[in-house]
Amino acid sequence: FIDDKSNRLIGWATMRQLRVKSTLCPKQTAISSVCEEDYNQFHADQRSYVPEWKDYTSNNYTAFIRQAFTYQSGAVLETYTYVGDHASYGSGGYVYEFRGRLSDLQSNLSQLHQLSWIDNRTRAVIIQLTLYNPNVQLFTAVTLLAEFLSSSGVFTSARFELLSFYTFTSVYQLVCTIVYMLFIFYFVWIEIRLLIQMKWQYFRRFWSYVEIGIIVCSWTSVGIYIWRYKESQRIGQLFKDTNGYVYINLQLAAYVNDVLTFLFAFCCFFGTIKLVKFCRFSQRLCLFIETLRYAGKQLISFTMMFSIVFLSFLCLFYLLFVSKLLRCSSLLGTAQMLFEMTLMNFDATGISEADAFLGPLCFAVFIFVVVFVCMSMFLSIINENFARARSNMDGKNEEIFSFMLSTFQQWIYSKKPADRKILKDRLGERYSDQMNSFSERVDDLLKVIDRIYISQIQDASTVKEMNI
Template sequence: MITRPSSIRPGRLNEAELIRLRQKRLKEIHMWTVIREILMYICFISVLYMVVYSNPYSNAFLQANHLRKYFLNSRQADLDLTEVSTIDKYWQWLGSSFVDNLRAQKWYNGDPPRNLSGFINDKSHRLIGWATMRQLRVKPEQCRIVSTCHADYSFFNEDKHSYTPTWLNETSRMSDSPVEKAFTYQSSDELDTFIYAGTYASYGSGGYVYEFRGGFIDVRNNISRLHALGWIDEKTRAVIIQLTLYNPNVRLFTAVTILAEFLSTGGVFTSARFEPISFDAFTSRSQLLCTIIYMLLVVYFMWIELRSFIELKRKYFYHFWSYVQLGLIVCSWTSVGIYTWRYNECQRIGQLFSETNGYVYINLQFASYVNDLLTYLLGFCCFFGTIQLIRLCRFNPRLCLFVHTLKHSAKELLSFMFMFAIMFMSFLCLFYLLFMSQLPECASLLGTAQMLFEMTLMKFDAHDLSEAAAFLGPFCFSLFIVFVVFICISMFLSIVVDNFRRVRATLDDQSDGIFSFMLERFQRWTGWKKMTEEDMNAERNERLRAGQYYHPADMLSKKVDELLYALDRIYMDQARKF
């Protein structure tokens, strides 16, 4: 009786061919993993850019630039706030420029400003409530040489007493007059204000406040009376003007803060911030859709990071990319929280505006701080998301030359940085002590360090150093150029170039990695590259390994066995019938 034949084994491959086929199989598996990761990341980075760059508004700069020129009045030399250097000039700008621009005046043809109640003089921005002017003062101190002196501002020597007009006698009575009320100290809870960071100091949240309320004539008379009563004197250290504007044409709020710092040395320094804010959570459906997709991808990354943490445990924090992913996740969820708060704030402001017809004071100082925080978070999200492009370069060693070069030169660069820090600190002390009173760049250690870094980049003005000191200026400058620019920078470049040459020589001896394999498969798939005889033999061996190819000699014995098996079945069927 003929039995059923067993499966025929294909021909065996040698050990080298098996290793080569196994590597090819691993490359194919790795290739699809790489493609999936690249496509996922391209989708993520595209959605991230859509979310981040759709948040700013194109009219924000134009609006801030217009208000900056409008209030600072830089086009008139006698009323330019940036050129104010004395108290009298500040009063002149306040009474002749700021007050005139704070109320809508007649049109160019003499017509009255109808339906423009609450608008400023540019006829485009609605004043939310009224503007406030807050002063911060210091306590008088006893000096050894003269009877009294007045120190710089700090939170510890801030004057928090209430006075009668002209600052002569203390009082505890709260007056209803806006002029007399300006001599009464009010806390941050009463004013709804916060700490403000200026150029020379950080100022407290309380102070003596005058509110620009009433008609144009009343406000001008009050300012003249405050000037006559000496509301700003030698104890004044800061005057902060704050107002909130709304432009209905572009639906943008603007928090305006104009600061005048009165230093103990007698100088007056002014600065201003114009921060456009939009409380709209989403401006279009596409932005909402992109935000939803982005947060779903963030949730997916959280799941991946959680699996990695469970698998690696403590070793998870040893990897650099773990901190990048954590930073991206934290910044993303914090941005969602700020978006939610901004939407609620928009609803609150809209309700107050509708209930009071716009005649309510709304301070957007805290809102501007939160909006700045949102901008920082979006910037870090974009940074963390973009820097991960370097991680994708790990699939091709040639694209990771930068990372490999830094790894090979890490010890040498650390030694060089230690030596460079000592050299730079020595020149920092030298320039600061020699030119702290001659050059404005050397007025502080931070400014001196910035000037030296600019000199390292060959951005300097040697004429100022020569005027500051005829001999020491050019001499110290020459020493810095020789030791720091010529020697230290040359050493840094030599270290980097030498390690780059070594890394590149090492990579030349290696294969190009998975990218080359992917490129070869793509060229074959599109027909740009034809298969050689060696490639055909490799593919035949692969099919042989998978059991898909048989040699004709092996196929003959298999066909004979199948024929005998069929005859045996026919014979058994005939015998069963008889």
């Protein structure tokens, strides 16, 4: 166990170095004719050396020291490409293993320092170790990275990935997974029927791509899940056989787990987009879709114009403040800063301090052109098409509750839909005939009432004469 008394170190830690070859400088000077470029796969050094990075030595060194100067491939080390902040580093390298007593480790590290194990050709040092916490039954893959740039400077980063190799943690999770896969089977059957019926017209529907995205991501997740399960079984068996006294690299398991997380994210994304489809049952929510449909062409034209304007300001701010503002040190950082300025989230003091004249001037021009002009155009497009969509709403969209009620009634009725339609048509014809003859019957009724009224008057006059 390490000092926290909760996490146990699995096996030992490893320190892997990646180096570049020495090449002739494009322009040789009297100062130096040999240059070491930044790391890439073409300039990576894959030769084996003896201590002090020489081809031959007469001194005797321990096996751990000699191994630190011997190149090993990724297949031997069971390591994979690692993506850092400044480059992507290969799977091989020169590895030193932290094995043995503490005094031996200190002596070896001191000796590596004296032998210049890290020199001007070093571009990355990656320290990897694996921890296991029995209290929560979680593995932790720890990766510490130090990147050495050719322009000088060392940039460090760390990554901690928690891994749980249990298939299902509860019965509820198992039930939800089964129900989800049943829905996926149902969606596949529905989409196959639609594809057969509509043929090439199927690929012209937006919702077809949403359904395909859900199905593809779901089935791919099943395959990746099986792959992760097999990898967890291999790691678990190795841990059981060695009692955790051998180095276990979880880099592949971490990558597989990341891919599975990405697929889950896309499944949630497409599933959430599918909820918009229910907007057709509400006139108010349907305004959103109708507004986008009416404003589609105008928004495309506006996006092209806005992209050109934004790109021009991106080049302006990047070239002016690349050496003065940290956020403008890269194109991506500059674009992020300009988007925040569009949302009125900015640091006016930093821009003014970068340049007393050009800073406020560029800032004022950007706010006027992008915020006041471009955003006003965008809002006017949305408002105009929103009013158009609201005026053209025909009121034929069903409410979701009425749709659910009619569907439920179709399920519980014993008659088929065709029989109900025939019965409805017959009843409609019968009621129509009765309404057409209603006026004639009213006339007949009035005639009868008139005859009765006249006869009563005649009888009343006859009785009156007899009394007289």
